[in-house]
Amino acid sequence: MSKPVLILGIGNVLWADEGFGVRCVEALAETFSLPPNVRLLDGGTQGLYLLPFLEEAEALLVFDAIDYGLPPGTMKVIRDDAVPAFMGAKKMSLHQTGFQDVIATATMMGYRPPEMVLIGCQPVELDDYGGGLRPLISARIPDALTLARSILGEWGIPVTEGRTDSEFLADPSIRRDAYERGRPSEAEACRTGDERFFPEGPQR
DSSP, rough: OOOOOEEEEEEEETBGGGGGGHHHHHHHHEEEETTTTEEEEETTTTTGHHHHHHHHHHHHHHHHHHOOOOOTTOOEETTTTTHHHTSSSSSSHHHHHHHHHHHHHHHHHHHOOOOEEEEEEEEEOOOOTTTTTOHHHHHHHHHHHHHHHHHHHHHTOOESSSSSOOTTTTOOGGGGGHHHHHHHTTTTTTTTSSSOOOTTOOOO
C-alpha cells in the first residue's frame, strides 16, 4: 500500500507574502490530480492543531514563506532534519514558532514523518495587513509546484494534470481569486492602522 503523504501550506493570507504557502497548496489542488494517499491541507496558522495530521503521515511536504536573508523571490528546498532549524531561523510571524513546536512535539511523541521537505520562498513584503502576494512572489508559485512534483516523484507518487479535491482547503470565499477580487484598495482601507492617530498623517 502506498505511504500516506501530507502536503501542507502554512502562513497567513492576510499578511501579503505570508500567504505564499497557502496559495501554493491551493494552486496544487487546481493544477494536479493526486492519488488518494496524498492529503492536501491549508494549515494556515493552526500550530499544534496540525499534530493529528502529522501523526498519520509518513512523508511531509511543506510550502512556506521563509526569511533566509536572501534576495526576494529566492527559493530553497530543505530536507528532513534541517527543516525545523530553517523554520525557526528567523521568526516572521506566530505560525513559524507554532509549526516548529508541532515538529518538536511530533518528534517527542514518536510520530514525526520520517521524510520531510520544505519548499520555501524569500518574501518581498510581510508588513502589509490585508495585502495580497507581491507579483514577484506570485510568479514563483509555478516554480514551487514544479519542485513539488519532482519531490513527489522521488517518493513514488504519480502526479498528472487535473484537479484534486480536498475538504481541508480554505473556504472558497477566501481562496486567492475571491480574496483578490473582494479586497478593498489601500486607499479605501488603510492597512497600517487608523490614520487619524498618526502624528504626521498617514504612513504609506
